[in-house]
Amino acid sequence: xxxFTAIRLIEIAAMLVLMSFVIYGLIGLxxxxxxxxxxxxxxxxxxxxxxxxxxxxxxxxxLLTRYWAWATAALHGNLGYSRLFxxxxxxxxxxxxxxSLVLMGSSFVLAFVLSLGLGIAAARRPRSRFDxxxxxxxxxxVSLPTFxxxxxxxxxxxxxxxxxxxxxxxGAGSGDLADRLRHLVLxxxxxxxxxIGGYTRYxxxxxxxxxxxxxxxxxxxxxxxxxxxxxxxxxxxxxxPIATILALSFGTLVSGALVTEEMFAYPGMGKLIFDAVMGxxxxxxxxxxLLATAVTLAxxxxxxxxxxxxxxxxxxx
Amino acid sequence: xQLTRVLRECRRGASGLRCVAFLLVILLFVAGFLPAEAADHxxxxxxxxxxxxxxNPDIEAVAAKSYVLGFTTRPFTVFDVDWKLVCLLCxxxxxxxxxxxxKTQLPNGKTGVDLxxxxxxxxxxxxxVPVTTDDVKFTYEVGRNKDSAISNAELYRRILSxxxxxxKTFTLHFDRLTHExxxxxxxxxLPAHLERPAFADPAQYRLRTLYGTDPTNPGLxxxxxxxxxxxxxxxxxxxxxxxxxxxxxxxxxxxxxxxxNSAALEANLLSGTIDMVxxxxxxxxDEALAFDKRHGGDFTIxxxxxxxxxxxxxxxxxxxxxxxxxxxxxxxxxxxAAIVKSLFADRQAVANSFVEPLDxxxxxxxxxxxxxxxxxxxxxxxxxxxxQPDGTRKSDDxxxxxxxxxxxxxxxxxxxxxxxxxxxxxxIGVSIRIHNEPARVLFGETVPHRKFELAMYAWSSAxxxxxxxxxxxxxxxxxxxxxxxxxxxxxDNPEMDRIIDTLETELDTAKRKALWAEAQVLYATDLPSLPxxxxxxxxxxxxxxxxxxxxxxxxxxxxxxxxxxxxx
Numbered sequence: 023x024x025x026f027t028a029i030r031l032i033e034i035a036a037m038l039v040l041m042s043f044v045i046y047g048l049i050g051l052x053x054x055x056x057x058x059x060x061x062x063x064x065x066x067x068x069x070x071x072x073x074x075x076x077x078x079x080x081x082x083x084x085l086l087t088r089y090w091a092w093a094t095a096a097l098h099g100n101l102g103y104s105r106l107f108x109x110x111x112x113x114x115x116x117x118x119x120x121x122s123l124v125l126m127g128s129s130f131v132l133a134f135v136l137s138l139g140l141g142i143a144a145a146r147r148p149r150s151r152f153d154x155x156x157x158x159x160x161x162x163x164v165s166l167p168t169f170x171x172x173x174x175x176x177x178x179x180x181x182x183x184x185x186x187x188x189x190x191x192x193g194a195g196s197g198d199l200a201d202r203l204r205h206l207v208l209x210x211x212x213x214x215x216x217x218i219g220g221y222t223r224y225x226x227x228x229x230x231x232x233x234x235x236x237x238x239x240x241x242x243x244x245x246x247x248x249x250x251x252x253x254x255x256x257x258x259x260x261x262x263p264i265a266t267i268l269a270l271s272f273g274t275l276v277s278g279a280l281v282t283e284e285m286f287a288y289p290g291m292g293k294l295i296f297d298a299v300m301g302x303x304x305x306x307x308x309x310x311x312l313l314a315t316a317v318t319l320a321x322x323x324x325x326x327x328x329x330x331x332x333x334x335x336x337x338x339x
Numbered sequence: 340x341q342l343t344r345v346l347r348e349c350r351r352g353a354s355g356l357r358c359v360a361f362l363l364v365i366l367l368f369v370a371g372f373l374p375a376e377a378a379d380h381x382x383x384x385x386x387x388x389x390x391x392x393x394x395n396p397d398i399e400a401v402a403a404k405s406y407v408l409g410f411t412t413r414p415f416t417v418f419d420v421d422w423k424l425v426c427l428l429c430x431x432x433x434x435x436x437x438x439x440x441x442k443t444q445l446p447n448g449k450t451g452v453d454l455x456x457x458x459x460x461x462x463x464x465x466x467x468v469p470v471t472t473d474d475v476k477f478t479y480e481v482g483r484n485k486d487s488a489i490s491n492a493e494l495y496r497r498i499l500s501x502x503x504x505x506x507k508t509f510t511l512h513f514d515r516l517t518h519e520x521x522x523x524x525x526x527x528x529l530p531a532h533l534e535r536p537a538f539a540d541p542a543q544y545r546l547r548t549l550y551g552t553d554p555t556n557p558g559l560x561x562x563x564x565x566x567x568x569x570x571x572x573x574x575x576x577x578x579x580x581x582x583x584x585x586x587x588x589x590x591x592x593x594x595x596x597x598x599x600n601s602a603a604l605e606a607n608l609l610s611g612t613i614d615m616v617x618x619x620x621x622x623x624x625d626e627a628l629a630f631d632k633r634h635g636g637d638f639t640i641x642x643x644x645x646x647x648x649x650x651x652x653x654x655x656x657x658x659x660x661x662x663x664x665x666x667x668x669x670x671x672x673x674x675x676a677a678i679v680k681s682l683f684a685d686r687q688a689v690a691n692s693f694v695e696p697l698d699x700x701x702x703x704x705x706x707x708x709x710x711x712x713x714x715x716x717x718x719x720x721x722x723x724x725x726x727q728p729d730g731t732r733k734s735d736d737x738x739x740x741x742x743x744x745x746x747x748x749x750x751x752x753x754x755x756x757x758x759x760x761x762x763x764x765x766x767i768g769v770s771i772r773i774h775n776e777p778a779r780v781l782f783g784e785t786v787p788h789r790k791f792e793l794a795m796y797a798w799s800s801a802x803x804x805x806x807x808x809x810x811x812x813x814x815x816x817x818x819x820x821x822x823x824x825x826x827x828x829x830x831d832n833p834e835m836d837r838i839i840d841t842l843e844t845e846l847d848t849a850k851r852k853a854l855w856a857e858a859q860v861l862y863a864t865d866l867p868s869l870p871x872x873x874x875x876x877x878x879x880x881x882x883x884x885x886x887x888x889x890x891x892x893x894x895x896x897x898x899x900x901x902x903x904x905x906x907x
Contacts, residue, residue, distance in 0.1 A: 053784040058822060060399070069821030071492050074485050078542065107571070108393045108551040117571065173602055180610035188610040189603065194384070194568065194576045194594035287598040287607075289572030300779055 023330065030326070034319045041315050042096075043089060045308055049299060050085040056105065056302040057081060079105055081302075092305065102305035106297060111309045115294070119313070121191060122278045122291040128206065129213035130275060134268070137218050141225025142252060145233060156222060163219025172212045172285035179208060189287035209286040213279055217271075224267050228260035235259060261332050269325035273318030277310075380883055380905045381591040386604050386613035387620035390572050390597035394559070395550035396527035397482065397489050402895075406619050407595060409897025410577050411560040414524045415456060417894045422697065422802045424522055427898070428470070428561070429456045432521045442516060450844075451499070452516040454523070457508045461584030464530050465557030465565040472503040477531035477538075486541040491525045498526075518846050519803065524894075533558045563588040563901050573597065586901040589886075593900075601626050608879060609634065618643060618878035619895045625752050627877030628684050639880040642686045643889035646695050646801070647874040649753075651744075651760070652786070652794040653867060655829040659740060660792065664722040666866040670708040671715035672767040678759055679872050682752070686877075690870035692859035693798070693806060697891060700803050700855030705863040715767045724768070732768035741770035745785060746795040748775035753795055756871070760795070787822040789829065797874060798825075801893055803851075805842045806858065810835050810867070830867035882906070 057075045060067065067075075076082040083091075095102060101111040144156040180188035186207045187193065193201050232238065233256050241255050278292025291310060298307035330337065391404035396412055413428040426432055433439030433454040443451040462470035481487045482495035489495065502510040513520065533556060537547040549556050554569045563583045568576035575595045579588040596613055598604045601622050607613045616622055618641065622630060631640050653660040653669075660666060675689045691708075694701045716726070724732040724740045732740040744760065746753045754775065761771040771793075776785055785791050798809060808814050812831040814824030838858045845851050863870075878889055878896075886902040 053780045055783055058783040058787055067823065068493065069823040072821045072823060074492075075488065078486060078488055078545075103546050106392055108395075108398075108545050108548070110546075114571075169600070169602070173606060176603070176606040176610060180612065181606060184611070188607045188612040189598055190573050190596060190612075191570060192573075194382075194574060194592060284600045285603045287573060287596060287603065289570065293572060300777070302779075 023327070027323070027327070030323045034316070034323065037319060038312060038316055042093065042308060042312055045311050046089045046092065046304060047085065049302060049304055049307055050088075052299075052302065055081060088304070092308070101309045104298070104303055104306040106301045106303040106306065111305050114306060115309055115313070118278075118289060118291050118294045119276060121289055123275060125206065125209055125282075125288060125290055126213065126275045126279065129210045129217065130271065132210065133214045133218040133221055136214070137221035137225050140218075141222045142229050142257070144222070144226045145229035146252070148230060153226075156226070160219035160222045160226075163215055163217075164223075165219075166216065168212060168216050168279075168281045169285055171215060172208070172282060175208045175212055176285070189285075191288055205288075209282050209288050212282050212285070216282075221267070224264055225260070228263045229256060232256040232260040258332055262329055265325045265328045265332065269321040270318070272321030273314050276317045277314035380881075382594070383590045383592075383615070383884070383903075384594045384596060384613040386596050386598050386607055386616045388597070388599050388601065388604065389620055391575075393548075393551045394554055394566065394569075395529075395545075395548045397478070397491070397525075397529065398545055398548070398550075399488075400491070403597070403620055405893075406617060406895045406897050407566075407575055407577075408527075408562075409895040410564040410593060410900050411562040411566060411580075412527060413462070413562050413898075414527050416522050416524050417898060418522075418524075418802050418890070418892050419894070420888045420890045420896075420899070422699070422890075422892055424519065428459060428462055428528070430459055431457065434521065440520060443512070445514060449514070450516045452513045452520050453510050454513065454521060455504075455508065455510045456523075459584075460507065462561060463582040463584065464532075465560045465580045465582055466533075467582050468530070468532050468558060469506070470528060470530075470561055471506045472509045473506075474528045474531045475509050476501060476503060477535060478526065478529045481529060481534075481538055481541075481544065482526075484538075484541045484544075486544075487538070488545040494523075494525045515844070516846070517843055518851060528561070530558050530561075564593060567592075588901060589903050589905065605630055608638075614881045615884065616877075616879040617896070618876035618889050619897075622877055622879065623750075623752050624683055624686060624875055624877055625755065627879065628686065630879065631877075637882070639882055639884070641878040641880065641887075641889055642875045643878065643891045644686075644688055644695070644697065644873050644875045645799075645891040646698070646804075646893065647797045647799045648690060648693050648695070649795070649797045649871045649874055650690070650693070651869040651871065652791070652796070652828045653869065654789055654792055654794075654827070655831075655867065656789060657742075657792050659724075659738075660742070662722050663866065664718045665724070665740075666869065667708065668715040668718040668722070668767065669764065669769065670866060670869045671711045671718070672769070673760065673763055673869070673871075674710035675871060676710065678756060682755055682759070683872070683875075687872040687875050690872050692863050692870060693809075693868075694855065694859055695873050695891075698802055700852060700859075702852075702856040702859055704856065705859045707863075712763075712767050719768060726768050730765070730768060731770055739770060740768060741772065742792045743772045743774050744793045744795065745774050745776060745781060745791050747778045747781055749777070757795060786827045787816045789816065789827055791827075794827070795871075799893065803855075805839055807839050807843070810858075810862070811839050812836050828867045830865070832861065832865060835861055835865075 057072060057079065060075065080088060092102060103109065104111050104114045107114045140156050144153045147153050176188045179185045187205050191202065191205050238251060238256055241251050276291055277295060278290040280292035280296055282288070283290040283293045295307060295310045298310060387403055387406060389403040391401060391407050394404060394407065396408050415426065415428045416424055416432065417427055419425045424432060431437065431439065433456065439455040441453045443453055445451045458470055464470060479495065479498065479501045482489050497514050499512045499514050504510065511523065533549050537549060538544050549559055555566050557565045557580070560566065560580060563580055563585060564577040565580045566575055567578040574597065577593040596607065598607055604616060604622065608616060627640065653666050655661050679685060679687050679689055688696060691703070692705050719732055719740070723734050727733055744757060746757050757773060761773060764771050781794070781796065786794055808825040810826060810830050814826040815829050815831065816822040816824045816827060835858065838854055838861065842851065842854045845854060876889060878887065880887060883906050884903060885906045886904045887896055888899065889896050
């Protein structure tokens with residue numbers, strides 16, 4: 023397992039280097055230079071200003087030169103400055119990352135816990151009314167457009183009931199824990215409802231499959247309690263495919279949820295990445311996207327390791 | 340009966356979805372009729388659609404920043420709600436009559452002007468330090484430095500030098516005399532006592548300015564409010580500047596929320612999270628009109644026509660568009676009055692030239708092009724584009740009359756108008772292919788590099804703003820000038836060049852008006868672009884707010900926040 027992990031870590035490092043180049047190149051190939059945009063907005067700018075600003079922001083150099091300069095600095099721990107936010111990339115990124123982890127982490131845990139319960143319950147009673155209701159709810163959750171769901175929640179719980187604020191992360195001049203939690207309720211609910219359907223479908227299918235296995239019948243024949251059968255024997259087998267889905271979802275923890283963030287004016291990573299890409303803010307976009315890539319790759323490694331732990335038949339080589 | 344039964348079941352403790360659903364319905368019903376919480380209105384929450392990233396007034400001019408700075412910072416001069424130039428930070432506008440403006444002869448033979456300003460005696464930064472000529476000298480130093488990333492470097496190039504008379508009075512020596520010579524609205528002071536250390540390395544200034552690293556430092560602001568909290572990407576809180584000597588700020592706190600999605604902005608308004616939507620940075624007109632229909636009775640909605648001129652640029656490098664008859668036919672084939680009526684409820688004025696009717700230079704005595712599809716078809720026939728049985732038009736050499744129409748993708752209003760244009764032009768035999776692009780691509784690449792055929796977008800200007808950048812032949816963007824200039828259509832008319840050159844230095848009001856009229860007639864005759872309408876901004880205000888007067892020009896209403904009040 024140590025050898026496997028070491029090889030995978032080397033692969034991840036190589037993949038990150040490759041991705042950094044690909045992302046940098048893709049942003050560089052996008053039409054619309056930021057300085058040209060400044061020029062379009064300000065008729066007073068002359069061609070001399072243009073040249074001066076391009077040199078100042080470093081966009082007058084060839085793409086490869088810029089990438090090499092960035093990579094060298096990044097290897098020394100310097101991710102550079104964000105052109106859009108006029109601040110170091112880390113100082114810009116970290117608060118947004120923390121916001122996203124809170125938002126996405128809460129909804130992720132909530133959605134997973136609920137879908138585990140619902141999926142298992144539905145798998146235990148296939149083709150029952152409850153199973154049909156869960157299936158219907160799951161499909162509805164998957165089908166609902168996030169922006170619409172967000173609007174409905176704002177309408178009901180902010181506009182009509184005045185229970186929760188409609189937007190933001192904290193109230194003006196406030197920011198204590200209770201205030202932050204109140205602001206989190208609606209965006210977390212939106213993300214949870216939007217993702218719970220998909221997870222529930224996976225959990226139900228995996229549990230249905232696991233409950234039909236020979237070793238489950240054997241466990242029951244040996245007189246194991248239903249609770250033990252479900253939670254000890256069946257769930258462990260079902261967790262293998264579920265772990266893959268969870269691992270793939272981990273990237274979203276740091277890449278944010280653009281639509282939800284925009285609807286609730288929540289300053290998270292989704293909006294930050296979108297603005298950075300659209301604003302040709304190379305340093306910021308690169309750091310944010312690489313972070314999301316790294317987390318996804320690391321989560322996949324964790325999932326691979328989890329397979330071996332969950333299923334003794336799996337050997338890591 | 341059914342409800343009674345459910346209620347009885349609930350009372351008995353019967354569980355089930357029906358009981359829960361019933362209670363939820365009751366709750367929603369009751370909550371809907373609850374009286375709104377009484378408010379004393381000592382706070383105001385404003386929604387805008389963009390977050391101002393960094394508040395340094397001299398680096399990167401964006402509308403959201405101007406709006407916020409309107410509350411916190413006083414420029415020397417601005418155009419007020421009546422489009423009259425006024426002093427905000429100075430005591431008196433320089434003029435030749437009061438001796439504060441003096442014509443000078445420059446060594447190169449040109450005429451310059453020396454302008455003397457005096458800073459208001461009570462002008463003070465938010466940390467109690469007086470605003471002085473030291474700030475003027477420092478701001479000039481920053482503006483002149485080529486590494487400082489100042490956006491309006493042209494202003495500082497025009498100021499040859501600064502002479503300081505005392506702590507409050509200074510003279511700017513300009514290299515030219517223009518009609519609005521006293522307007523120095525882009526010369527926005529930076530607090531030297533705080534910003535000088537950040538400017539130690541000019542190339543690093545944009546990264547080290549306290550407006551970015553310490554935006555809640557009270558000493559950065561000299562207006563009625565100061566920034567007390569800035570949650571990046573979310574909201575900005577403003578509180579009264581304790582050292583402000585002008586009229587008392589009307590609110591204990593103003594919170595500006597950035598909500599980019601207009602549907603969410605509307606929902607926030609209805610939920611009471613925000614009290615108003617700023618017209619300068621708020622709902623697009625079509626969405627404001629829809630909101631007005633649904634909830635207009637609960638708010639005061641002001642529609643203010645402004646200086647934003649919506650038009651279709653015709654790239655004159657495209658052979659078919661180089662023919663004036665084709666451009667005229669395109670304009671005659673459009674029922675602009677119907678577009679404005681049906682899509683914008685007549686809240687926007689149809690444009691016949693590029694000058695807004697409220698502008699001093701406006702004249703209506705220009706060629707008008709009312710909807711006339713028959714004449715449009717006649718012109719196209721004359722231009723050699725013959726009608727075909729399938730409804731299209733072809734030239735003698737078999738080319739089809741077809742253009743690509745581009746606008747900003749995602750701009751709902753423009754996309755709606757674009758479809759109408761396509762439909763109306765198809766009726767006169769002009770095929771239109773729609774190819775929309777994100778704003779960053781359209782304005783960063785397609786328009787400046789002249790890679791379009793027809794492009795629909797808007798120009799924003801100041802009152803009596805000479806159209807040099809958009810119509811002068813020296814302003815045609817090309818590779819050899821680094822794609823500078825906004826004359827993307829490639830309009831090259833020596834007569835228009837002469838009018839613009841004369842306009843910039845003509846001081847006599849009557850002669851200026853005549854020159855403006857000439858420019859508008861020439862534009863409406865040549866039609867380098869197709870005028871559509873002048874855009875209006877929609878201000879959605881709470882019923883209890885009084886005194887807010889939209890300017891319609893580039894200066895935001897927030898500059899006059901001390902005129903705002905709560906209705907008794």
